[in-house]
Amino acid sequence: MPDSTSTHPHNERSSWLVVGGGVMGLKIARDLIERGQDVTIAEAAPVMGGLTSAWNLGDVVWDRFYHVTLLSDSKLRDLLTEIGLESEIDWVETKTGFYAGGQLLSMSNTAEFLKFPPLSMIQRLRLGGTIFYASKIKNWRRLEKLSVEKWLRRWSGNGAFEKVWLPLLKAKLGDAYTQTSAAFIWAHTARMYKARRSGAKKEMFGYVPGGYARILDRLVEVLSDRGLTVKTSSPVQQVQSADQGGLNVTFGDGRTEHYDNVVSTIASPLIARSCDELSDDEKHKLSDIRYLGVVCASMLLKEPISPYYVTNITDTWVPLTAVIEMSTIVDSETQLGGNHLVYLPKYLPDDHDGLNESDADYQEKCLSTLEKMYDHFSRDNVLDFKVARAKYVAALATVDYSTRLPRIVTSVPGFYALNSAHILEGNLNVNETIQLGETKLAHEVWPDYQRRIAAGQVSDKPSPDLANA
Numbered sequence: 351m352p353d354s355t356s357t358h359p360h361n362e363r364s365s366w367l368v369v370g371g372g373v374m375g376l377k378i379a380r381d382l383i384e385r386g387q388d389v390t391i392a393e394a395a396p397v398m399g400g401l402t403s404a405w406n407l408g409d410v411v412w413d414r415f416y417h418v419t420l421l422s423d424s425k426l427r428d429l430l431t432e433i434g435l436e437s438e439i440d441w442v443e444t445k446t447g448f449y450a451g452g453q454l455l456s457m458s459n460t461a462e463f464l465k466f467p468p469l470s471m472i473q474r475l476r477l478g479g480t481i482f483y484a485s486k487i488k489n490w491r492r493l494e495k496l497s498v499e500k501w502l503r504r505w506s507g508n509g510a511f512e513k514v515w516l517p518l519l520k521a522k523l524g525d526a527y528t529q530t531s532a533a534f535i536w537a538h539t540a541r542m543y544k545a546r547r548s549g550a551k552k553e554m555f556g557y558v559p560g561g562y563a564r565i566l567d568r569l570v571e572v573l574s575d576r577g578l579t580v581k582t583s584s585p586v587q588q589v590q591s592a593d594q595g596g597l598n599v600t601f602g603d604g605r606t607e608h609y610d611n612v613v614s615t616i617a618s619p620l621i622a623r624s625c626d627e628l629s630d631d632e633k634h635k636l637s638d639i640r641y642l643g644v645v646c647a648s649m650l651l652k653e654p655i656s657p658y659y660v661t662n663i664t665d666t667w668v669p670l671t672a673v674i675e676m677s678t679i680v681d682s683e684t685q686l687g688g689n690h691l692v693y694l695p696k697y698l699p700d701d702h703d704g705l706n707e708s709d710a711d712y713q714e715k716c717l718s719t720l721e722k723m724y725d726h727f728s729r730d731n732v733l734d735f736k737v738a739r740a741k742y743v744a745a746l747a748t749v750d751y752s753t754r755l756p757r758i759v760t761s762v763p764g765f766y767a768l769n770s771a772h773i774l775e776g777n778l779n780v781n782e783t784i785q786l787g788e789t790k791l792a793h794e795v796w797p798d799y800q801r802r803i804a805a806g807q808v809s810d811k812p813s814p815d816l817a818n819a
């Protein structure tokens with residue numbers, strides 16, 4: 351997938367460190383290798399993949415956080431084609447449920463939607479109209495100026511807002527919904543509409559057999575064959591301009607290495623802390639970005655609990671954002687050892703105490719909630735239960751968010767801050783992350799690098815000279 355900006359004379363070969371071995375880091379590494387560069391990835395964790403990384407649940411290896419691919423995820427599908435996995439995607443038609451008023455309801459098509467019991471017919475029509483209208487909006491920047499509450503009350507009316515939108519917003523965003531802009535709802539609606547449009551009006555979700563563990567293994571293998579160096583268990587602590595030009599990078603174990611360029615893909619507040627030389631304005635902008643975090647349980651079960659991939663929850667006593675039954679998509683026999691996989695996520699703002707709740711407390715909360723929600727649910731059905739958490743998942747789309755974003759090309763020569771916080775036209779997902787990485791590398795990072803080359807600011811030695819301090 352090279353674009354016109356990827357052609358370059360071979361003598362402009364310099365060393366790049368990509369900080370963060372998630373999807374964004376891997377995509378940037380791939381595109382830099384494509385441009386003939388020497389690329390190393392430093393990942394803090396012992397394994398690659400960040401939010402897409404996997405773990406063991408019983409004998410099953412699957413993603414720590416649930417992931418599906420949509421038919422419309424063209425950038426991700428291109429990448430999977432490149433590494434030979436796209437043709438293996440298993441596409442499955444999905445159903446959506448709602449837990450409302452103590453009842454589990456199917457909401458998988460328009461007919462079911464029009465019968466949605468908690469709402470009057472007028473409220474249902476206004477709710478449906480709002481979703482349809484949101485899907486038609488092209489100019490998201492207008493929405494970014496309005497609070498999501500104001501916008502939804504205006505279009506759906508107070509009744510539908512109080513009964514449906516408010517519980518959903520609180521479940522997903524906690525109290526941070528009050529600062530969130532209407533672009534948040536637009537991004538979610540647009541993704542779901544795209545999924546249906548490209549799938550003959552059906553909601554088709556897909557996964558690669560073996561899950562993201564397999565995708566990551568193959569991608570790292572392909573990129574390593576092309577010259578990528580991977581350093582896991584290598585947290586970057588500090589990036590500093592070097593006297594000889596380029597940047598000195600200090601790792602958690604005190605080791606220092608020299609690179610001509612560094613692209614950091616880690617969360618914005620962490621980027622602020624990793625480079626003291628950034629200006630105060632840059633540090634403030636990076637630190638001020640609020641994130642949503644998540645606590646997410648993975649549960650391996652003997653029996654399924656529902657036919658729905660997602661069960662949205664509007665009953666406010668339920669302390670979960672949703673119930674995600676992954677095994678309605680992922681084949682139980684071939685992928686999950688004949689068992690069933692359910693995720694129980696709770697999204698919380700990055701400074702919320704709930705992100706530090708102990709595994710045992712979260713497990714007890716989840717199991718007692720499921721016992722109340724599903725008559726047939728029993729703890730004896732649970733084969734394994736594990737809790738994953740992440741503080742920095744998605745930057746919160748606050749009012750006027752895009753006007754406060756820090757620049758990708760920083761004031762420190764050769765240091766680039768390119769992470770998923772720059773996703774403006776969609777919600778956080780792998781496809782958007784890859785697309786953002788590709789576009790911003792091509793249109794901001796690479797032109798700045800070439801400008802520095804032309805100005806003689808990057809050494810023209812053929813390969814990195816790593817110096818241990």
Ligand SMILES: Cc1cc2nc3c(=O)[nH]c(=O)nc-3n(C[C@H](O)[C@H](O)[C@H](O)COP(=O)(O)OP(=O)(O)OC[C@H]3O[C@@H](n4cnc5c(N)ncnc54)[C@H](O)[C@@H]3O)c2cc1C
Pocket residue numbers: 369370371372373374375392393394395398399400401402415416417418419584585586587615616617620624644646695740742743769770778779780781783
């Ligand atoms: C619960 C949940 C459900 C999701 N569902 C879907 C889905 O269904 N479909 C979909 O497409 N997407 C989904 N996503 C989103 C998807 O996971 C993200 O879009 C993607 O993983 C973001 O990748 P990233 O590289 O930007 O960030 P990350 O994966 O967070 O990568 C950042 C990396 O930087 C590393 N790091 C941090 N600090 C340092 C340091 N100092 N030095 C070195 N390394 C460091 C971290 O360890 C991490 O590996 C989901 C995410 C979550 C949490």
